[in-house]
Amino acid sequence: MIQFFRGIxxxxxxxxxxxxxxxxxxxxxxxxxxxxxxxxxxxxxxLVLDNLDGKGRKEMRFAQALDAAMHDGLDFTKLFxxxxxxxxxxxxxxxxxxxxxxxxxxxxxxxxxxxxxxTMKSDTIILDMKVYETAGSKLLMNxxxxxxxxxxxxxxxxxxxxxxxxxxxxxSVFGSKIVFVSNKTGFKEIYACDFDGYGVKQLTNSRSIxxxxxxxxxxxxxxxxDFTSGxxxxxxxxxxxxxxxxxxxxxxxxxxxxxxNREVAATLSFDGNQEIxxxxxxxxxxxxxxNSKSIDISPTFSPDGSKMAFVSSRNGLPQLFIQDIASGxxxxxxxxxxxxxxxxxxxxxDKIVYTTWEKNGEINIFTINADGSGLMQxxxxxxxxxxxxxSPDGQMIVFTSNRQGKEKLYVMSxxxxxxxxxLQVDGVQxxxxxxLFR
Amino acid sequence: xxxxxxxVLALMVIAGCSSKSAVTPDExxxxxxxxxxxxxxxxxxxGYGFDxxxxxxxxxxxxxxxxxxxxxxxxxxxxxxxxWLGSNTSKAVLIEGHCDERGTSEYxxxxxxxxxxxxxxxxxxxxxxxxxxxxxxxxxERPFVQGESEEAWAKNRRAHFVVK
Numbered sequence: 001m002i003q004f005f006r007g008i009x010x011x012x013x014x015x016x017x018x019x020x021x022x023x024x025x026x027x028x029x030x031x032x033x034x035x036x037x038x039x040x041x042x043x044x045x046x047l048v049l050d051n052l053d054g055k056g057r058k059e060m061r062f063a064q065a066l067d068a069a070m071h072d073g074l075d076f077t078k079l080f081x082x083x084x085x086x087x088x089x090x091x092x093x094x095x096x097x098x099x100x101x102x103x104x105x106x107x108x109x110x111x112x113x114x115x116x117x118x119t120m121k122s123d124t125i126i127l128d129m130k131v132y133e134t135a136g137s138k139l140l141m142n143x144x145x146x147x148x149x150x151x152x153x154x155x156x157x158x159x160x161x162x163x164x165x166x167x168x169x170x171x172s173v174f175g176s177k178i179v180f181v182s183n184k185t186g187f188k189e190i191y192a193c194d195f196d197g198y199g200v201k202q203l204t205n206s207r208s209i210x211x212x213x214x215x216x217x218x219x220x221x222x223x224x225x226d227f228t229s230g231x232x233x234x235x236x237x238x239x240x241x242x243x244x245x246x247x248x249x250x251x252x253x254x255x256x257x258x259x260x261n262r263e264v265a266a267t268l269s270f271d272g273n274q275e276i277x278x279x280x281x282x283x284x285x286x287x288x289x290x291n292s293k294s295i296d297i298s299p300t301f302s303p304d305g306s307k308m309a310f311v312s313s314r315n316g317l318p319q320l321f322i323q324d325i326a327s328g329x330x331x332x333x334x335x336x337x338x339x340x341x342x343x344x345x346x347x348x349x350d351k352i353v354y355t356t357w358e359k360n361g362e363i364n365i366f367t368i369n370a371d372g373s374g375l376m377q378x379x380x381x382x383x384x385x386x387x388x389x390x391s392p393d394g395q396m397i398v399f400t401s402n403r404q405g406k407e408k409l410y411v412m413s414x415x416x417x418x419x420x421x422x423l424q425v426d427g428v429q430x431x432x433x434x435x436l437f438r
Numbered sequence: 439x440x441x442x443x444x445x446v447l448a449l450m451v452i453a454g455c456s457s458k459s460a461v462t463p464d465e466x467x468x469x470x471x472x473x474x475x476x477x478x479x480x481x482x483x484x485g486y487g488f489d490x491x492x493x494x495x496x497x498x499x500x501x502x503x504x505x506x507x508x509x510x511x512x513x514x515x516x517x518x519x520x521x522w523l524g525s526n527t528s529k530a531v532l533i534e535g536h537c538d539e540r541g542t543s544e545y546x547x548x549x550x551x552x553x554x555x556x557x558x559x560x561x562x563x564x565x566x567x568x569x570x571x572x573x574x575x576x577x578x579e580r581p582f583v584q585g586e587s588e589e590a591w592a593k594n595r596r597a598h599f600v601v602k
Contacts, residue, residue: 188579209579212544225547231574232547252551252575255544269551295548311545317504318545339504341542357541386542430543 044081045167048105048134049074050089050115052127062125062152063118069156073174076196077164077395078418083110105134112140114163123148129159131166141166153198170348170393177435178389178398179203179213179222180409184427190224195391195434197409197423203237212255212431214264215239219437221281223256223264234266236281245283257299265289265299265308276310289323300345300352302370309333309343309352309370320354322370333372342387345370346414347436348394353378353414355386365399367414378416389434390414398422398432487515489593491582495522496531496599499557500592504541506552508560516557519599520564527570533557534598535575536582538591547577557597572602 049071052063074080086108091099105113116129124146131141143162147155157174164172173195182191190204190213204210209227216223222237229246234253236245247253249270256266256279263278263286276299278286290296294314301308308323320333320343334340337356344353350370357363363384368375379385382403389398397414400407404421407428412419423429487497496519499512508516523529535550535557554573562568582598583590 211579227576227579232577251573252547254547254551267548269555272555274548274551295545295552297548298544339541339545341545355542363542 044079046083046109046111047074047080048083048085048089048108048110048113048115050085050113052116052118054118056120059118059120062120062149065152066118066127066156069153070160073157073160073196074163077160077173078413079164079168079395083108085115089113100132100137102132102134102137110134112167114159116159125149125152125155127155127159131163164393168393168395170395172393173391173396176392176437177215177219178409178422178432179215179435180432181211181213181430182425182427184425188430190222191425193423200423200425212433214256214258214433215435215437216258216261216264216281217436218261219435220261221264223258223266225253225255225266234264234268234279234283236264236279236283238281245281247279247283247285249285255298257301259299259301259305259308265301267297267299276308289325298341298343300343302345302350303347307370309345311341311343320352320368333368333370335372336375337366344389346390346394347392348390351394351414353388353390353397355388365397376416378412379419385410387431387433389432391434392436398434400430400432486511487518492598494599494601495526496601498596498598501553501595501597503538503591503595504549506535506549506556508556512557513560516560517564520561520566523561523566523570530570530572530602532600532602533571533573534580534600535573535577536580536594536596536598537578538594539578539581539586540591541578543578547575547579550575550577553595553597 052067054060054063071082075082086104088101088104091101100113111134113132113134114129116127119126125148127145129143129145130139132138133140141162145155145158161172161174164174176195177192178195179190179192181188187207188209188211189202189206190210191200191202193200203222204226206226206228211225213222213224220238220240222239224235225232226235232252232254234247234256247268249268251269254267256264258264259278262281264281265276265278267274268277273293274295274297275288276290276296277288280286289308292312292314294312295318296310296312298311299308306325308325309320310323311318312321315332317338318341320340321330322333323330333352337358339357340354342355346352351367352370353365353367355363355365363386364380365378365385365388366375367378382401385399385401387400391397395414396411398409398411401410407430409422409429409432410419411422483493483497485497487499492498497515499508499515523531533554535552535554537546537550554575558568558571558573561571581594583593
């Protein structure tokens, strides 16, 4: 067990550090308060993720694997500046009690310290984690995680999820999935992977064209378009029991977007004109949403499901519009750019991300507030960047880019920057969609 | 019946087919001859709607960038196609809408659907029963020509006819 050094002198030193170096420091008594307050100050949280302790050989091996999973996971979020633990972080001059050296932590600039111990009970791995705010020597979290050797990654990520939620007050990316299209087999099929590109799994094997996958908010259903019948048809597959519902209407179906766990919207052209409809998860029609002679596609909903952003060519070139579902009122959202498509509504707020096909041939990603203000360009000078989709916490965006040749999946910060390749798979990867569930 | 043969002949001429031996209208019924006569199945149709990907009796039609509007040439081709459909009333047709690879794939799927739809609409107005004309869109998923040139893109922006 780790115990803590609470002498008067270090307390004074800590207090001085607070005053001198951390003018924004407050006691993080409530989840989310910490980040909310400090956000106005510096960038990332300065975190020391200490090497985990373990008594036996097995314990040490698991501790190292957990260390790696947690380190990689936290690094992926780009929410933290990970500082190596100072050599004297643990004062074990007293053989029985290891004492955390908070002055040493604050002197290297750490705001938060996380450390823990791995123990075993037969085949069960037990991870005891503690998180401290260094400036106040204050215990923020003390939690135990258990599992088997096969669960090491998810045990580590469960801690990461709690740490991020504790510090940001928002859902984290840990445990979320990304579905996407890949032509690795020679056919466009749908695949899923973890938020960080780990564990790629093939979901369809239609040997036709499968596209535009979207997971329901609870992750229980996958909606996608597939050409197996000879025409683009909307399918809704239960990932719980494998049942598949097809929208029985003829003509074409285009680009589904979930409104909630029971309804998915998609463009259907069975009445001779393309309109967006709400479809129940059993494949039956719920209601028609749009009514125009033009192209209306790519529905995406506000978090409460009351508003729908979509693409329409009703004014000529494709632009984004927002429709209020209850009143039917439609408002044009985008006025700059001649070809704006692929909207995705942020799961945590009022921002919409979309792509603009620019005159210079580039396709770039932009965000705009739902009221039309705050237009921001996130990508530039790197070819075609398409199909943006938000992480469940709204902190990141997954998208495709051909910046290095073939189209691949990338992630970046929701404000732009920190752009990196998500996964290295053969062939072309397109149309990623980030799940909201965990 | 004679009328049909004449239309067929007219089509042959427009399509630029050279079959001098077949100028005389057949005494028999056009419908009978249609299955065997070289007249009705030109070996290599050429002209606007025909290329290596369209060698059937019905010519394809091509579109401008981001457009589902039928050009004069496209309308001429559809008039010919309508003639053939008028004399081959047992045939049903699939009209596939296609797009070039530029832009975004969801929008192109929608655009291909509109290309197929405007093509069908023209033929229905011409007098072809709509139940014989099925449409589908492949968007940018099945390009005819690979490549990033206007020439390739122009070839890929089409409504493609498949006789069933």
